[in-house]
Amino acid sequence: MSSVRKTIRSMRILALPLARPKIPPEAVSNPNAIYNPNRMLIYYHFHLIPSSTSGTQENGQSRIKQLMTRASTKAAGVWAGFGKAPEGTWKLKTYEYGERLVDRIDFEELALKSVDPSLGPSIPHPDVTGQKLEDLQEGSNIEKSQDNHISLIYPPSVYTSLTTTAASQLTHPCIIHLRALLTTRIPRHRRGFWAWMIIAPFTAPFMLIPVIPNLPFFFCVWRSWSHYRAYRASQYLSSLLDRNLIVPKPSEELDSLYLAHSSTLRTSPKTPSSTPLPFDSDPPLNSDGSILSSSTPPPADETNAAANSSQRLLLTRKSIPAILELFGLPSTAGADMYRAFEQVRGRIGGNTGR
Template sequence: MSTPSKDVVVKAARSLRIIALPLTRRPISEVDGHPLVYYHFQMSPKEESAAKPTLLNRMTDKAGSIWAGFGKAEEGSWKLKTFRYGERLMDRIEFEELALKGLDPSLGPKLTIPKNTTSTVMYDADGVKIPLVYPPSYTTTPLLQLQSLIVKRLPRHRQGMWTWILVSPLTAPVALIPIIPNLPFFFCVWRSWHHWRALKASQYLEALLERGSIVSEPSEELDRIYSSHTPKDPSSAYSPPRKTSSESASKPETKNDDDVTDGILLSRDAVPSITSKFDMPPAAAADIYRALAQTSMRIGGYTKS
């Protein structure tokens, strides 16, 4: 990879912090290459409030306020019913997508491309380092896990975006029905926008990883929160994927802490401590709760299969 030339346009660096919350100690199936991890992407409040909102951000905020108004509608109204159904749909969206959608590259450290090159690789103009905070006792490869997530999510969100774009014209006949708004069309547009946001965030993180701008930062405070809020429900435990015959032959069987059956690493009681310690917004708590619930469902689905 070539180094940035003098023609790189230097822009002011903006701080970004990534907080990794491991949910399982190892993959829950043979398909997944790494344990489940929830990522919270955090901008400093000062820079986030000082950022000039784009047209897309203003439209998003407007849509969000309209949707919140649906939740305050009268009991029994179609608006309230739509809001409750939409919230149930939100619970079904993979927590990885919701986390990536929450990262706005326009608010993070700026990436630029050298003028005298046709390369599509983006460079960090200011050499800023982005901390990836993680509990060292519960994961030893935070950067590798993040990279694995990006590799997995990029094609999924690209395909999802185009799928919902192509499906949206099929909802046109619903617009002919009077009074009732074309909710299926708006849902298709919303899902394609959701995937687009997650795709852009994945591409942004991929560029940061390629430049080495993301650095792991162990947190003893996060370690203590994990150790104080370990789930005690044995029903959440699951057996790790079995090793293949070749793996068993190459690696002798040993008994250590990593060989025991384990489940979800974090209980719901830990969420307030985490959000308070790292100054997360109130919405982050709901996202972490959703990630924990989905992890429990995935573990249950794996053990049943």
């Protein structure tokens, strides 16, 4: 049990809100849509801190797990080699095109697929064992002490004044948002896994092209594998939420960073008033993390729409290095945050719920 406790302590989740919900709410046919403009856009960074149990866990991995890890490492090395190829070669062109494709993948998927359930507490998934979480034997339960909790670090000023409906008034808004994200992502990644797996065999004719490898096949396999990892991670995190192992933890340091770097975004020269838009102006939330619907239609004037979009942003690109320094994150995490920020800017620039 002590090894499980140390493993859980080695994991933390950073909740970085990037944009507010749309005000007034936009009418959407499906409130659980992946791109619901009435839901706050949050980037979650799942940080696995090296612990003393890492070596023990690696030695206990199954042979299949070891082979998969080696294959992933080998593939990553080959891909990195493409990026170092001479200018004008097909390898470098393939690498540049591939990186552009990665930039178009939902940042939520990229974040989820970075989660390795084997590094966290061992929790069986209901769809694998056939058991419900509450029916598991008492001996397999993880002790619910403070040491066993995974911290969900968040800026408190972004959430302080958010009110919820009666059905979720006992649940913190940051937990509501995380659960809503996982609820919408699980079916999406399950469908994505099977769709790309079915498409892969149809790329066989490309094997007849000499010299150049069957890139379409490898792309289909990679996309299927990416969806699978995000799917399993979503299930795993949902299980942790069901067991109340993920607990909110406010960070005053992160909150100060938000206040410092969002000051230029909280006012807009296109609005009649120059009063900054406070963090506590967010509307009440439904149990799924979206804001309560309103009969007021969205503004038709393009100028007002642009102003509303600019005021929805909570961070700037300049704040990302400060976040990396605050939590001691690697530069690779910064690349993911920049990608998420750019995608959020694109979504609030006119995309609707789908």
